[in-house]
Every structure is written in C-alpha cells, then in structure tokens.
Amino acid sequence: MAQQKPTKVMKLYNRVTRLPYGNKIFSLMVSRMAPYFGTIRPLITELRPHYCECLIKKRNAVHNHIKTVHVIAICNGLEMAMGVMAEASIPSHLRWIPKGMSLDYTAKAGSDIRCVAEVKPEQWVEGDLLVPVTAYDDNDVVVVEGHIKLWISAKPPR
Template sequence: MGDWLFGKVISRRAPYFGTISPRITNVRPGMCECLIKKRRGVENHIGTVHVIAIANGLEMAMGTMAEASIPKHLRWIPKGMTLDYTAKAGSDIRCVAEVDQSAWQPGDMPVTVTAYDVNDTVVVKGTINLWISEKPKKS
C-alpha cells in the first residue's frame, strides 16, 4: 500500500503522471524505480505498452530520483529526452532512472533511464538531460 500511495501523492503534485498509475518501488539517492502495470489505458494499437506511457514513467522515475538526490543548494529542470525503443513492451514495465551522486554540479547533467519488461529485457533506454543551477540566494 505504501508504494501505491507514494505514487498517488506524486501524481497529485504532477497530475500528468496519474495517466500511467505509477507505483514507486524503490527510491534512494541516485536511483529510482517505478512500475507501470500493463492495462488497456496505457496500451497502443498492437496491445503493447505505448512508448509515450513508458517515457512518462521514465520521467517520473527521473524526477523522483532527482528530488531524493539533489543537494539542498541546487535546483533542476529537464532540458530534453532521448530514447531508443529496443523491444516490444508486452508486459508490466519497470522504469529506472540512475545518476552518480557526484554528478550533481551546476550545468548539464545526463540521467540514464531504462525500461525493462517482466523478463528484464530492455524495452526502452536513453537519457534525460537536466540543467542544474544554484538556487537563488534569499534576501
């Protein structure tokens, strides 16, 4: 219930994530995993999980990882996403975002994202590029 509830709380803060009904299954500094259940609402015309739903899950994993990882004096914003579709996504999908904790420096920062099916086959892989900057000084 905790994973489900955590996913719902994040989806309430960023409502678009609710379209995939995500479940955060693991989060720690430098890494987050979320699960997308294969269901009609995320399928495409051939009955596999639509790549845009997977991209949404990868972005959610990245954002959750970023919030759990970023040093307090920094802030982040996504700049772009590059994805390769490597296999059909015919099952539940596990979305993983990972970055080395030492990478949190002002400037461009690539975050590795990978989506796996239930057999641990990579179905989507890529990078989400973040812009990292210092938080403004409070007056």
C-alpha cells in the first residue's frame, strides 16, 4: 500500500505542535470547529495517522453525582479522539460520517481520563468501519471501551 500524503489536519497538527503550548492550541482549534467538544476542555496529547489520544482532566464540570468523570463526558472525549484520528488518516478520495456508538462502562472514572481511538490503515475502505475506542484512568485501568461506527463513502466527483 502506497504511503498517502499527510491530510490537512495532520499538517496543521505537525505545524502547530512545534509551538509552545502547541497541543493546547491545536486542541482549542479543533474545539472551535466542533464547539461541543469544548465542554470537556480536551487536550490532544498524541496524533499520528490512524491513532489519536485525547486527555480529559477530572474537574467539577465533568463530574457526575458521585464525583467521578461522567460517562457522557468520556463519550465526548472518545468521539473527539475518533474524529481527529479520522480526519488525520482518511485517504483523500474518501469521506466519513458517524453512524453510532456502542460502549461498555467497565470501571469508575476517578481520575483524569485518556481517550484513545485507533484503526489499521487497511480499514479505510467504503462501508461500515468500527473504530475501537478505549478510555483509561491514570492507572491504565479501562473505564470505558467499545467502538464508534463510521460510514465510509467515496467523495463525489468535482
């Protein structure tokens, strides 16, 4: 499989993260494109083709009634990680849209949460793509795991 050229998102990430506080700047830029992501104050800590990590800090605004990180905040972080990964990875002739999310809550989320989305390069083909997503606490305990289903289709001719 031929190496594809970097996407616009990957180029932007590579350029911005060279700056002081670059990961924070990049994360704010993404949150401005999709404002709901800003509710969790996400931080993209690692991005490369087919892989993204997003950090959610444990703070009062994302707590549930038992003072752990609310699962919907975690879902938001997982969707951000998936979306940024997809935009940084998808071949230029394809496009994507989310179709669903299936998650299991496996442990209490009592610390900062690291949200991870990862696929293999050969998975970028037309049809359904199940993107594995996992959220980890500070001790690398899985607190949420599952997948986000994407519909991958060809871009219409211009």
